[in-house]
Amino acid sequence: MTRHRQAKATGAAVPLAVLAWLVAPASAADIACQLTAAALQCGGTAAGTQSTAVGDGSQATEPNTTAVGQQATGFGANSSAFGQLAVANGVSSTAIGQNANANLDYTTAIGADAAAQGEDASAFGQGAKANAAGATAVGQDAIASKTQSTAVGRSARASEVASTAIGEDAIASAANSTALGQGSRANSTASTALGQKAIANGVNATAVGQNATANADGSTALGMTAAANAVNSTAVGYNATANGVGATAVGQGSIAAAAGSTALGQSANASAAHATAIGDGANASFANSAAIGTGATATRADQMAFGTGSSTYTFEGITSSASRAAQSGPVQIVTTDANGNLASADVSDLFDVRPIMKQIDEVNEGVAMAMAMGTPTLPDSKNVAVSAQWGTFGSENAVAISGIARLMDDSLFLTGGIGFGLNQGSIGGKAGVMLAW
Structure with missing residues (x-):
């Protein structure tokens, strides 16, 4: 009698009979199937109530356990083991795949040689390992080694508490660290x-972009090959480099090489302590110097350089084309144009403060707008929040509308706002992105 007929003869349902026939050896005399009110065994041992053991040497020893495959074993209540040498040792554990191993309660191991070694751990993929409580490993040879760690991707490694590594060969090797990308x-x-290949080596360091590197505590590198190499330094832009403590480099190829230095603009270079270079190719290489404008260069310490020799400078009110022959009173302001001609102004104009007062009013209105333009708080259960607010400063008034939107669950937010001055008619706005983790 065949396995199929044997199973049916004992009262088994057709699916169980078919399963017995599929896993049984080719020879009809090799393995016999037995079905009782409490268990089904085909070539194995089903010792637990409502247990099932199918396969040569398979064992289902606890209530409601299932072991299917050669030497598959289900040793925990409500556990399931499917595959040659698969082992489900924990309560409600699941092991699927050749040599898959779910060793503790509520663990899951799916894939050849997958192993879930911590309570509530999960391992998915050939050779995946979840070795601590609550750990998750997904992907071929992915390893999550510590409590609540997560490794997703081929050969990904999350080796400390609450660390996360996502991507082929990604590695998160410190507590609460995150590595995302191949x-x-x-x-x-x-x-x-x-x-x-982004690298974050410092405590609270952030590196975003292909081959971006943040090498010191509190450092930030944003952009392809951007590098922030000193404590609290910031590099933003392709190949931007910040090498000094607290230095800031923003722009393609910009370099802030010394403590407190700032370089803003493509190829801007601030190479001395507290130097500032602003503009394409601006260069400030002396302490406390500043170079502002395309190609501007500071040539000594404490100097401020604006533009280059070919730059022109325009000041409102200079209209004289020739020097005045005489002065009727003390000279208070002396200027020249590009040809060396003296410029003059009527004395009454020197005391006309109305333009200045208007500028002050506009500044005060801008402050009022800023005070009104707060970011609303986004409740946990909401995705968008909008607020309208009023602000006042120095007799000026403004209103503003601000908003915040959730772009990614609890991690990425978009903020913005627009303000309107009620006295001078100014308009202002803001926009930003907030990351949270």
Whole structure:
């Protein structure tokens, strides 16, 4: 009699009979199936109530356990093991795949050689390992080693508490660190690396972009190959570099090389302590110097340089084309045009403060707008929030409408606002992005 007929002869349902026939050896005499009110066993041992053991050497020893496959074993109540040498040892554990191993309560291991070794751990993929409580490993050879760690991707590694590594060969090796992207590395506490081969080596460091590097505590690198190499330094832009403590480099190829230095603009270079270079190719290489404008260069310490030799400067009110022959009173302001001609102004104009007062009013109105333009608080259960507010400063008044929107669950938010001056008619706005983790 065949396995199929044997199973039917004992009263088994057709699906169980078919299953017995599929897993049984080719020879009809090799394995016999037995069905009782409490268990089904075909070539194995079903010792638990409502247990099932199908396959040579399979064992289902606890109530409601299932072991299907050669030497598959279900040792925990309500556990399931499917595959050759699969082992489900924990209560409500599941092991699926050749040599898959779910060792503790509520663990899940799916894939050849997958292993879930911590309570509530989950491992999905060939060779995936979830070795601690609440750990999750997804992908071939992915490993999540510590409590609440997560590794997703081929050979991804999350090796500390609450660390997250997502991407092929991504590694998050410190507590609360996050590495997202192929080959990314987050190597210090609370560090974040986002992008292919991005590296965050400092505590609370952030590197975003392909090959971006944040190498010191509190450093931030945003952009392809951007590098922030000193404590609290910031580099933003393709190949931007901030090497000094607290230095800031913004722009393609910009360099802020010394403590407190600032470089803003493509290829801007601030290479001395507290130097500032603003503009394409601006260069401030002396302490406390500033170079402002395209190609501007500061040539000594404490100097401020504006533009280059070919730059022109325009000041409102200079209209004289020739020097005055005489002065009727003390000279208070002396200027020249590009040809060396003296410029003059009527004395009464020197005391006309109305333009200045208007500028002050406009500034005060801008402050009132800023005071009104707060960002509303977004409740946990909402995705968008909008607020309208009024502000006043120095007799000027303004109203503003502000908003915040959730772009990604609890991690990425978009903020913005627009303000209107009620006295001078000014209009202002703001926009921003907020990351939270």
